Amino acid sequence: MTAMLTASPSELLYKAASKAAGRRRSVALRRLPLIIGLILLGIAILAVTFAPLLTSAPPNKIDVLNPLAPPLTPGHLLGTDQFGRDVLSRILYGGRIDLAIAFGATSVTLVGGTIIGLVAGYFGGKIDNVLMRIVDLVFAFPFLVLTIAIIAMLGPSLFNIFLVIWIVSWVAYARIMRAQVIVAKKQQYVLAARALGYSRTRVMLRHILPNTASAVIIFSMVDAIGNIGLAAALGFLGLGVQPPTPEWGTMISDGQNYMLTAWWLTTLPGLAIVFVGVAFSLIGDGLADVLRPGDR
Numbered sequence: 001m002t003a004m005l006t007a008s009p010s011e012l013l014y015k016a017a018s019k020a021a022g023r024r025r026s027v028a029l030r031r032l033p034l035i036i037g038l039i040l041l042g043i044a045i046l047a048v049t050f051a052p053l054l055t056s057a058p059p060n061k062i063d064v065l066n067p068l069a070p071p072l073t074p075g076h077l078l079g080t081d082q083f084g085r086d087v088l089s090r091i092l093y094g095g096r097i098d099l100a101i102a103f104g105a106t107s108v109t110l111v112g113g114t115i116i117g118l119v120a121g122y123f124g125g126k127i128d129n130v131l132m133r134i135v136d137l138v139f140a141f142p143f144l145v146l147t148i149a150i151i152a153m154l155g156p157s158l159f160n161i162f163l164v165i166w167i168v169s170w171v172a173y174a175r176i177m178r179a180q181v182i183v184a185k186k187q188q189y190v191l192a193a194r195a196l197g198y199s200r201t202r203v204m205l206r207h208i209l210p211n212t213a214s215a216v217i218i219f220s221m222v223d224a225i226g227n228i229g230l231a232a233a234l235g236f237l238g239l240g241v242q243p244p245t246p247e248w249g250t251m252i253s254d255g256q257n258y259m260l261t262a263w264w265l266t267t268l269p270g271l272a273i274v275f276v277g278v279a280f281s282l283i284g285d286g287l288a289d290v291l292r293p294g295d296r
Contacts, residue, residue: 034286040279048099051092059093059246060085068262079264081254087264091272094246097158099276101231102224105165110220112166113173114213120174121181122204132178135171143168147230148239156239165227172223173216180212187211214291221284225277232273248273 047054057076063069063084071079071087078088120131138146147164154160184190185208193203228248234240235249243250248269255265 030289031286033282034290037279037282037286040275041283044095044276044279045099048092048095051089054092055086055089057086057089059089060244068258071264078268081265082258087268090246090251091269094248094251094269095272097241097247098228098231101161102228105162105227106220106224108166109169109223110173110216113170114177114216116170117174117177118181118204118209121178122185122200122208131174135174138168138171151234151239156242158241161231161234161240165230169223172219176215176219177212180215181208184208184212218284218287218291221280221287225280228273228276
């Protein structure tokens, strides 16, 4: 206190400005992973959207004169596969499928699992018991084994990949959301909303959900990476998107017999998966800081 009283006004202003600048740098550094992740994901989305502008070769066009052409071959920037199909074109067009799975499948499970967890956590009792027993039933089976079993019964196709993710993946969101709601409904703002006579729907959607949704949103970024990996794994096993439709996992599977002689057939689609996975991972890390700054 004595130091503050003896300090000159200019020194006090300098210290205040330094603290404010430090806080701004701290906020900027915390948001940096989110910004980088969004940029990387934006690049991937733009690349697959404007694939016809980035490559002139259709993904299934066969060049019989250039099978297994290495990268930087004239007319084939990333080379060709064993049938002479352009690898760059197949990566870009295959990315449309993998990103559609990441966004489409994940968004449905996010919404569905969040609603089920919200209802179970808020109402409790028999409703909670019934919903959680269904969750336990799904969790009782290993995820990949259950996925392969369902795909084997329904048959390999793109729609069935979406369907199996919707059937299996919502349970994680339901558990996370239920735990958040059980804690939140005991908070003062929820008790005050009930005392004011607000309906259960209003309390859940306008008071509890905005304060608990951050956990499932952050988890959805990790789940999106997992769904891309699942699609690639199913494609590698021959249970995913069927040839000749390009998909990153299928491309890796097709090129596994040429790993020593044509490394680009497996390496480049794998790098595409890593690129998108890093983007979602950085976004999830950035959202954890932005949506839950108090946890740091």
